[in-house]
Amino acid sequence: MPHSVRILDTEMVTHNVRRFRLERPQGYDFTPGQATEVAIDRDGWREEKRPFTFTGLTDDPQLEFTIKIYPEHEGVTDALGRIAAGEALLIDAPWGTIRYKGPGTFIAGGAGLTPFIAILRDLARRGEIAGNRLVFSNKTEADIIMRETWEAMDGLDTLFVVTDEPESPLSGGPVDRDFLERHVADFGQRFYVCGPDKMVADITSALKALGADPDGLVFEE
Numbered sequence: 150m151p152h153s154v155r156i157l158d159t160e161m162v163t164h165n166v167r168r169f170r171l172e173r174p175q176g177y178d179f180t181p182g183q184a185t186e187v188a189i190d191r192d193g194w195r196e197e198k199r200p201f202t203f204t205g206l207t208d209d210p211q212l213e214f215t216i217k218i219y220p221e222h223e224g225v226t227d228a229l230g231r232i233a234a235g236e237a238l239l240i241d242a243p244w245g246t247i248r249y250k251g252p253g254t255f256i257a258g259g260a261g262l263t264p265f266i267a268i269l270r271d272l273a274r275r276g277e278i279a280g281n282r283l284v285f286s287n288k289t290e291a292d293i294i295m296r297e298t299w300e301a302m303d304g305l306d307t308l309f310v311v312t313d314e315p316e317s318p319l320s321g322g323p324v325d326r327d328f329l330e331r332h333v334a335d336f337g338q339r340f341y342v343c344g345p346d347k348m349v350a351d352i353t354s355a356l357k358a359l360g361a362d363p364d365g366l367v368f369e370e
């Protein structure tokens with residue numbers, strides 16, 4: 150049974166990524182990294198379900214989503230880009246295979262960061278962030294979600310790369326086999342990968358080719 154949860158407030162995190170704070174149904178629990186099916190609780194929209202990841206802390210009194218808006222799809226995220234606080238969303242049970250299994254390198258592309266937002270925040274809150282690294286690829290610097298948060302996280306090693314802004318000091322990538330060989334010293338560690346499907350497929354196969362243990366690779370299956 151889906152829960153209808155009211156939107157409490159929203160804010161823009163980048164030019165096209167919007168954060169939503171929502172009511173939390175009593176007893177509704179999730180593990181950092183998990184997602185759920187979300188629909189807008191409005192006539193004509195209730196069957197239009199899309200997956201989004203919880204980005205808040207597990208014991209926050211509210212739920213949080215961080216959602217990239219695609220106006221050109223004329224779909225759910227377009228509508229979420231214009232929805233106001235006070236309206237409601239329908240959320241199903243949490244699901245997903247991305248979860249923290251120990252220190253490693255988190256490799257994210259764009260809005261693929263969202264499961265790592267929840268995981269890294271949770272680790273920081275528990276004082277267990279040290280030994281983890283975030284490699285975050287975007288088209289431009291303006292697309293980087295929560296850059297200041299990651300840079301301020303004591304113990305988290307960060308590497309930001311932008312692929313479509315040659316004048317940026319972060320210009321580099323794409324994150325492919327050559328990039329990984331240049332920027333990763335130890336392929337015996339754990340890797341967490343999330344982003345566009347092709348990016349995840351390319352990076353996981355490059356990591357395996359470079360000697361990473363397939364059992365040490367965490368991605369959405």
Ligand SMILES: Cc1cc2nc3c(=O)[nH]c(=O)nc-3n(C[C@H](O)[C@H](O)[C@H](O)COP(=O)(O)OP(=O)(O)OC[C@H]3O[C@@H](n4cnc5c(N)ncnc54)[C@H](O)[C@@H]3O)c2cc1C
Nearest residue numbers: 184199200201202215216217221222224225226227260263
């Ligand atoms: C497990 C999981 C968790 C996710 N968590 C998040 C999250 O926390 N935050 C987040 O921002 N996203 C997340 N996503 C992605 C998110 O679900 C999609 O961005 C969303 O479903 C798009 O919905 P839409 O109705 O706007 O677009 P849809 O109309 O559903 O379009 C879906 C896909 O169709 C293609 N497409 C459709 N129209 C166009 C077009 N005009 N031009 C180019 N391509 C097009 C694109 O590939 C697009 O991704 C997650 C996805 C998964 C699988």
